[in-house]
Amino acid sequence: MTSAVIDREPLPDTAPQDPPRAGRRRRRHDQPPRWQxxxxxxxxxxxxxxxxxxxxxxxxxxxxxxxxxxxxxxFEHFEKVWNERSFDTYFFNSIQVGVATMVMTLLVALSGGYALARFRFRLRMPFMLALLCSQFIPGALLLVPLFEVFRELQMLNSLGSVIIAETVFQLPLSMILISGFIRNVPPSLEEAAWVDGCSRLRGFLAIVLPLLRPGLVAVGSFAFVHSWNHFLFALMFLSSQDKQTIPVGLNTLIGSDSVDLGALAAGGVVAALPVVIVFAFIQRWLITGFSAGAVKG
Incomplete structure (x- = not known):
């Protein structure tokens, strides 16, 4: 009996081949050196x-x-500014102004941003252009008119005047950012909620608002930090020491003839520490929020 020998062609080698050294070297040269x-x-x-x-x-x-x-x-400088220079009062006044400005800005900007994102009405684009152009107007130009308005309303030397002024100046940019966040939410989600029997308000609160969390954190933190650091409004509208905020309190540490550098530095640390802590906790939300608002979905 003869055995037949079947010649089989070798199967092609399907194992991944390493790229040639020249290709690897070229790819490595395309990347900039780390020191750059x-x-x-x-x-x-x-x-x-x-x-x-x-x-x-x-x-x-x-x-x-x-x-x-x-x-x-x-820690003698911290004890001096906190106890002797009334920085505890300045600190809690700044907290009230910052939190109230943040809440009022978010509430008004949410309603205005939703209208800009979901409704088509006449003069919508000129209105958004006016919002953008308002960002080029410095607050210092409006100090005197605002002072007269708050004097007629008998709101001078009250934190409410600073809160209202800060909210008004934060609204244009906040409204534009939130309208961008809302445009990234598909309208079909709201329409599905309407079909299930939700009203427009309930659908917004149940569907859209949870998806806006990163954007709200970004806009709210921006409003809080701006009102925390703003100097002119508090200096212009608040006269008594027990109503002053931290930026004005820091200015009181600078004398006409000398400056207490230790107390001034301690006051700067007290002013910067809350902002650093807040940004350390919301960094992830902040980056996500600004990225979502920058790209139209």
Whole structure:
């Protein structure tokens, strides 16, 4: 018996082949060297972090010391500005102004942004253009007219005047941003809620509002930080010391003949710490919110 030998062609090798070395080398050369990325970032961090370190240095080291390291650490400057310079009052006044401005801005901007995003009406585009153009008007130009308005309303030397002024100046940009966030939500979701028996308001609260959470965090944090740091409105509309906010309180630490650098640095740390803590917790929401508002869905 003869056995037949069947010649089989070798199967093609389907294993992944490593790219040629020349291709890998070319691809590696196409990428910029790491130092071109880290050197500019290092220079940026140097110019950013050195002022903060300098502020902490003056706030934590003893008076009269010229050491570049805050050792031994002292908190006498913080005790001085908090107890003797009424920074506790300034701090809680700024909290009231910031939170109230944030809430009022979000409420009004939500309604206005929804109207701009969902309704088509005459003069809609000129209205949005006017909102954009209003951002080029500095608040200092309107200080005198606003002062006269609040004087007629008998609202001078009250936190309400600062809250209203801050809200009015935050509304145009906030309304434009929130309208962009709402446009990214498909209208079919609301229509499905209407079919199920929801009213427009209930559909907005149940369907659209939860999807706007990153955008609301972004707009609210922007309004809070702006009102927290704003100096002119509080200086112009508030006269008594128990109504002042932190920016005006920092200005009181600068005398005509001398400056207490330790107390001023401690006050700067007190003013910056809440903002840093807030942004540390909402960083993820903030980036997501601004990214969602920048791209039209």
């Amino acid at each position: 990325l880290f050197v500019p970032l290092g220079v940026y961090l140097l110019f950013t972090l050195v002022p903060f370190y300098w502020m902490l240095l003056f706030a934590l080291r003893e008076s009269g010391s010229d050491s570049l390291v805050p050792w031994p650490i002292t």
